[in-house]
Amino acid sequence: MIFKCKNCGGNTVYSPEKKQMHCPYCDGAETQDRFDFPEFEGNYTICPNCRGEISTDVHTASSRCPYCDTYLIFNERVEGEYLPAYVLPFQIGKDKCKEMLKEQFKKKTFAPTDFLSEARLETIEGDYVPFWLFDYDSVTDFTAEGRKVRRWTSGNYQYTETSYYEIRRNMSAGFRKVPADASTPMPDEVMDLMEPYDYTQLQKFEPQFLSGFMSEKFNLPAIKYVDRVKVKMQESIDAYLKGTYTGYSSVSPLSKTTQYNNEQTHYALLPVWVYHYEYAGKKYPFYVNGQTGKIVGKVPVSLPKVLAYGGTLWGALALILVLLSFTFRFM
Amino acid sequence: MAVKQYFKYFMGLFIALGAALVIFIVTLLGRDSAERSNHNAPAERVYDYAEVLSDEEEEKLRSYIAECEQKARIDIIVVTINEDVESQGDWESVMEARADDFYDHNSYGFDKVYGDGILLLDNYFEGQMGTVTSTCGRVFEEFGYYENEKVLDAVYNYIETDPYRAYRAFVSTSTNLMTASEMSVLNNLAPGLLFMALICPPIVTLIFGFAKVRQPKAKKTTQPGTYLADSSVQMNVNTDTFLRENTVSRRIETSSGSSSSTRSRSGGGGGARRSSSGVRHGGGSRRR
Numbered sequence: 001m002i003f004k005c006k007n008c009g010g011n012t013v014y015s016p017e018k019k020q021m022h023c024p025y026c027d028g029a030e031t032q033d034r035f036d037f038p039e040f041e042g043n044y045t046i047c048p049n050c051r052g053e054i055s056t057d058v059h060t061a062s063s064r065c066p067y068c069d070t071y072l073i074f075n076e077r078v079e080g081e082y083l084p085a086y087v088l089p090f091q092i093g094k095d096k097c098k099e100m101l102k103e104q105f106k107k108k109t110f111a112p113t114d115f116l117s118e119a120r121l122e123t124i125e126g127d128y129v130p131f132w133l134f135d136y137d138s139v140t141d142f143t144a145e146g147r148k149v150r151r152w153t154s155g156n157y158q159y160t161e162t163s164y165y166e167i168r169r170n171m172s173a174g175f176r177k178v179p180a181d182a183s184t185p186m187p188d189e190v191m192d193l194m195e196p197y198d199y200t201q202l203q204k205f206e207p208q209f210l211s212g213f214m215s216e217k218f219n220l221p222a223i224k225y226v227d228r229v230k231v232k233m234q235e236s237i238d239a240y241l242k243g244t245y246t247g248y249s250s251v252s253p254l255s256k257t258t259q260y261n262n263e264q265t266h267y268a269l270l271p272v273w274v275y276h277y278e279y280a281g282k283k284y285p286f287y288v289n290g291q292t293g294k295i296v297g298k299v300p301v302s303l304p305k306v307l308a309y310g311g312t313l314w315g316a317l318a319l320i321l322v323l324l325s326f327t328f329r330f331m
Numbered sequence: 332m333a334v335k336q337y338f339k340y341f342m343g344l345f346i347a348l349g350a351a352l353v354i355f356i357v358t359l360l361g362r363d364s365a366e367r368s369n370h371n372a373p374a375e376r377v378y379d380y381a382e383v384l385s386d387e388e389e390e391k392l393r394s395y396i397a398e399c400e401q402k403a404r405i406d407i408i409v410v411t412i413n414e415d416v417e418s419q420g421d422w423e424s425v426m427e428a429r430a431d432d433f434y435d436h437n438s439y440g441f442d443k444v445y446g447d448g449i450l451l452l453d454n455y456f457e458g459q460m461g462t463v464t465s466t467c468g469r470v471f472e473e474f475g476y477y478e479n480e481k482v483l484d485a486v487y488n489y490i491e492t493d494p495y496r497a498y499r500a501f502v503s504t505s506t507n508l509m510t511a512s513e514m515s516v517l518n519n520l521a522p523g524l525l526f527m528a529l530i531c532p533p534i535v536t537l538i539f540g541f542a543k544v545r546q547p548k549a550k551k552t553t554q555p556g557t558y559l560a561d562s563s564v565q566m567n568v569n570t571d572t573f574l575r576e577n578t579v580s581r582r583i584e585t586s587s588g589s590s591s592s593t594r595s596r597s598g599g600g601g602g603a604r605r606s607s608s609g610v611r612h613g614g615g616s617r618r619r
Contacts, residue, residue: 174563
């Protein structure tokens with residue numbers, strides 16, 4: 001499907017700033033009409049607007065026509081078994097995202113000159129990443145040996161008293177909407193760093209939210225992500241448990257078992273801005289949480305800049321000190 | 332764009348470089364034009380009240396002093412007397428007081444009143460012959476026991492046979508000691524800076540490069556309770572049971588016989604004193 005403006009026929013998109021559908025051509029608000037089109041012909045689709053050929057991935061749920069910039073949403077990948085329960089609409093627009101990147105990296109002196117150029121930053125794409133959100137109730141049994149050590153001196157002797165304790169805990173905890181990204185191309189460690197998202201802004205899925213953005217359907221079923229989510233929950237449980245046995249000099253865990261019950265999963269699309277920067281044949285992707293603005297990415301270092309700036313600093317400092325030394329000699 | 336960014340970034344450094352260059356040029360141009368800044372003192376430098384110098388010797392001494400004063404940037408004064416000073420008190424104290432007061436009452440000092448300078452007072456009174464020096468300002472700071480003795484040695488080599496030569500030796504020795512001490516400070520300072528010019532820039536550049544290249548890793552921003560449902564955490568069992576206890580003891584080894592000693596530095600030297608006008612003077616004395 002595509003969303004066209006009733007007034008001018010332009011492609012209407014979701015505006016994070018206005019929090020509604022917007023026509024960038026005639027500035028109309030909520031003027032969209034949905035048009036469906038025959039979607040796939042093998043690995044590509046034909047743009048209903050310009051008839052351009054668009055290659056797609058098997059997981060692509062929405063894409064942009066590279067010829068006419070129309071955003072296409074593929075019905076069969078957002079309906080039926082692929083219908084997301086929730087979507088968290090972008091809260092940060094493209095312009096604000098660009099400003100945030102500029103602010104974050106403006107002091108990176110050795111970044112290539114065009115790293116924050118307008119032309120490069122214009123290539124930023126908004127991406128709805130598929131996530132599985134898991135609910136679980138957990139019960140953890142934990143036993144450990146705790147030691148308290150006390151030292152004192154009497155006469156010519158130093159005494160060390162060690163007291164041993166059995167620590168027993170049984171803790172119940174309910175987890176809600178623990179996320180795991182269901183996109184293979186998105187690096188798991190980066191998506192973990194994007195967290196947390198504020199779920200109070202989750203909305204029931206409507207395909208119009210995808211207009212203006214790229215998106216994927218989930219790549220693998222929820223069952224494939226259970227282990228990853230359990231690791232996250234266990235870290236949380238461990239941190240809570242640790243807070244319950246303070247005052248010991250050392251603690252050695254003896255046993256720990258956690259049972260997870262009442263599993264429920266929800267399929268959701270969460271917003272991420274992606275800036276693909278390439279320098280000296282190497283890719284440097286940057287990810288910005290489309291809701292909170294948290295940025296993850298490593299800035300490339302320009303070797304010519306390092307040499308120019310380092311050389312200037314070295315040379316100028318040396319020259320200043322040499323001039324001073326001769327000045328003192330001639331005083 | 333890149334060039335503009337580069338110049339903007341190093342503007343402060345380039346300004347500092349320009350300032351160092353200007354200071355260097357100004358110093359180079361003004362190195363020989365050090366003028367005295369005290370105009371309250373009389374032009375006279377030789378007061379031969381004891382009449383031991385001929386007019387010609389006095390004139391030659393004056394011009395020699397003028398030449399040396401410019402080199403060392405200090406006032407140099409020679410005073411001869413023929414007076415009974417012991418009737419007023421101890422020879423050394425009275426001579427030193429007379430020398431200091433003569434310097435102060437005439438407002439000597441190359442840089443300011445009571446500033447940098449040295450005065451020699453020589454008494455020819457029968458049975459009370461001897462020389463004292465009065466140093467002030469920079470000369471007072473630089474001249475310790477060794478320098479004062481060296482000046483008096485120079486005078487005593489000739490004073491019995493040729494007073495003019497003795498006073499000339501006083502002037503030259505004082506000048507040499509002052510310029511040598513000045514040069515040694517500058518010569519020590521300048522190679523130090525040259526050494527720093529070789530060592531500091533690479534270190535600063537390395538620190539700068541490291542600080543700019545280093546990128547802190549993104550941190551996890553989730554908390555242990557981020558995904559926990561409200562009030563869902565319940566501690567069903569929470570017991571800490573005492574099991575046992577053991578105590579070990581260890582004898583503390585002590586070391587004895589330690590002692591400490593302090594060494595106090597005894598200072599001698601300078602022989603600093605205050606004149607009747609409250610100015611700090613130094614110098615030495617020797618009786619013939």
